[in-house]
Amino acid sequence: MTRSLLLAALVAAAPFSAPLSAPAQDMVLRGGTIHTGVEAAPTAEVVVVRDGRIVWAGPAAGAPVEGLPLVELNGATLFPGFTDAHAHLDGIGWRELTLNLEGSASVAEAMARLSTWAASQPEGPIVGRGWIETHWPEGRFLTRQDLDAAAPGRIVLLARADGHAVVASSPALVAAGVTAATEAPFGGEILKDEAGQPNGMLIDTAENLVAGLMPQAGAAATREAYRAGLSVYARYGWTGIHFMSAPWRDIPLLEQMAEAGEVPLKVYNSITPDGAMALIAGGPRDVADGRIITRAVKLFADGALGSRGAALYEPYADAPRTSGLMQTTPEAMRPIYQAGLRAGIQMATHAIGDRGNGSVIDWYEEALAAVPPAERPNGTDVRWRIEHAQVLRPSEYAAFHTLPIIASMQPSHAIGDLHFAPARLGDARLDGAYAWRSLAERGVIVAGGSDAPVERGDPLIEFYAAVARRDLEGFQGPDWRPQEAVDRLTALRMFTLWPAYASFREAELGTIQVGKRADFTAFDIDLMTVPAERIPAGRAILTIVDGRIVHDAR
Incomplete structure (x- = not known):
């Protein structure tokens, strides 16, 4: 939800001194609990990696470990690589380099x-x-x-904060x-x-x-901001990021950085609208063996709840003079949606209020009806997304399953918004607010993100928010719909397998299985068993991407 005009300040940034990536290596990971994310085989004793791919995930007995270097977990807990399905990489970097009022x-x-x-x-x-x-x-x-x-x-x-x-x-x-x-x-x-x-x-x-x-940042300062953002995210334990509102002008720079070995994480770009038709004309872009993929367009339907810009069907409970702000019209969206379908370009549309979400659902349904599957490179498998899907009418849950639509949601919004959303919305509208469990139980893919720098961007805070639905002090408030908290396996999928699906990469990412890429996140706590209130106090111990150790705090 960031605005590029607020991220373009020229700053005097100190050079980044630590290397962003280490050479790929074969390895054997052992010495801690290993959660695979695979329902039929949820844990493993040993994981073996060769050439950036998993060749073994299972018991120690029989594992092909001879001659391979050992990576001892030292009691840490290993997971499939965590991916932030909605964040703003440029904003994360600029937050490190400009005035931060967080x-x-x-x-x-x-x-x-x-x-x-x-x-x-x-x-x-x-x-x-x-x-x-x-x-x-x-x-x-x-x-x-x-x-x-x-x-x-x-x-x-x-x-x-919301941009x-x-x-x-x-x-x-x-x-x-x-x-x-x-x-x-x-x-x-x-x-x-x-x-x-x-x-x-x-x-x-x-x-x-x-x-x-706004002072315009030159290429050197922009590059430094990206390096800073990538470094922060590697330290947090993220192995990938879905970069929302990626400036179209910056895509060549990011691709150059990836080819030069300066991008330690997997970056999936959803670009700003000014590049929509150019991307549609040229088709999806993939460089550095999938390190940078650009195949989505980020559009806006409405504004944000905190600034009363989210579009509602009825006026705000605490400001009856307004029902929020739509950012576009169906006439403006229709040609982009239909052209995107014909080119195999994913659409990711920001919608927060119930009217914003209802409008996008209608627009998606209209576009899908106007362009038959035979005219789409992906047929029926388009995987369009609504970013945030924050306030819904419960009657619209079904549309996410039947169209279908990926719900790209950020759990930390609920633990911050609980302090003002009831006043903004009134109690009745909370029934469809931040409804992760209601959607997931209907078979909807709920891709978990953070919306950093709107939020901190820490995967442990996001996981905690998903399973606890309380703020960081443990406060929940009266009837903050505690039933919408999810179980831990669902939360794990929200940050591993489901972001992989949302970026068309579930065949190679999202679980620890033979043949998949060696992307792993290790924390000093076991997210599947530790008391929920202790989750935010944990820390990332190890971040591995394609068999490269990009963060090591063992």
């Missing part, structure tokens, strides 16, 4: 961080992200007056020509104060009004 406990704390950053960066625009007001004692969004006081005279642009709103300082609004008379673009909103003047908050497409103020 975790700010109040307006005062966020502005203190801004003042400190402004003092250390005395020239040029200031950009950052990560603030969220739902826990703040002030109980409100940031305003331009807050920014003006913390960084006087400076152009400041600070994105809310669907930005607060701009007064100098930024003046420089962009935003006044009381400025009309918000379709799909956006300019919030105003009691005097009718812009208060600095620009929602969804209104963010583009300040796009011209």
Whole structure:
């Protein structure tokens, strides 16, 4: 859900010194619990790897280990490689390199961080992200007056954590020509104060009004941001990432990095809409033995719940004047969807509100009816996705199974949103909110992700959220639909096998089986047995991709 205009700041980044990947090696993994993700053979004593592929997963007796180097787990627990099915690789990297307001406990704390950053960066625009007001004692969004006081005279642009709103300082609004008379673009909103003047908050497409103020990052800085993001994700234990809203202009750079051995993880790109027709015309792209695959387009139906941009059928319970914002029209989507079907390009459409999701379901159904399977390279196996599928009407669960649609969902949203979603939605609409279990039990593929940098991007937090449905302090709140928490095997599939399926790679990823690629994640806790409250305190011990150790904390 990030906006590229908020990630394009030129920063002075220190060179990345650690190698991003080690040479591929044959190996024998042993010395800890090994969960294969295979129902018929759920555990193994030993895994043997040759040339980046699994050649043995089973008992120690009979394993072909002679002459192979040992990788001792030292009591850690090994899983199939964890894949984040929805994250923003560029934003993860820029979060490491720009002003990060994540975790700010109040307006005062966020502005203190801004003042400190402004003092250390005395020239040029200031950009950052990560603030969220739902826990703040002030109980409100940031305003331009807050920014003006913390960084006087400076152009400041600070994105809310969800990436669907930005607060701009007064100098930024003046420089962009935003006044009381400025009309918000379709799909956006300019919030105003009691005097009718812009208060600095620009929602969804209104963010583009300040796009011209952003310093443009050169290729070197962009490369450094990607390197930083990939490094962080390897340390967290991810072996792959579905890069949502991957900038079309950056695809050649990512491919060059992969060919140069600078991409330690598997990256599956769902590109920005500006490249949709070019990708459709050229077809799917696959480089460096599948290290970078580009075969999907990310589109937007509505906005986000926190900034009241998610499109609802009925008004917000805590803001009856609005029902949210649709970001597009069926007329705009129809030609992209139909052309994508004919070219074998996957569609991944952002939808959060019930009206946003209902609209996408209707549009998908219409496109599938308009383009017969005989005219599609993939026939009936198109694997289209809805990104977030956050608030549904229970009557629409069936459409995810029958069309079918992959539900690409982020469990950590539920453990953050539980502090404000009941107020936004009212109790009745919570029946279809964050409904992982209801969908999975109907046979829907629920691909688990994090939406980082909207959330932290830690696989242990995501797994915990899926099985506990409580915040990190253990709070759940009254009737937060605890029955939608999933069992641990389902959670494991959400971050292993189902992301593999969602990227057309279940034949080679997602489980520890002979013939599949040697992608593994090892944690210092056993996610299948440890008490749920201890899961977030764990850490990744080992990350292996195609038989290469890309993170080792043993």
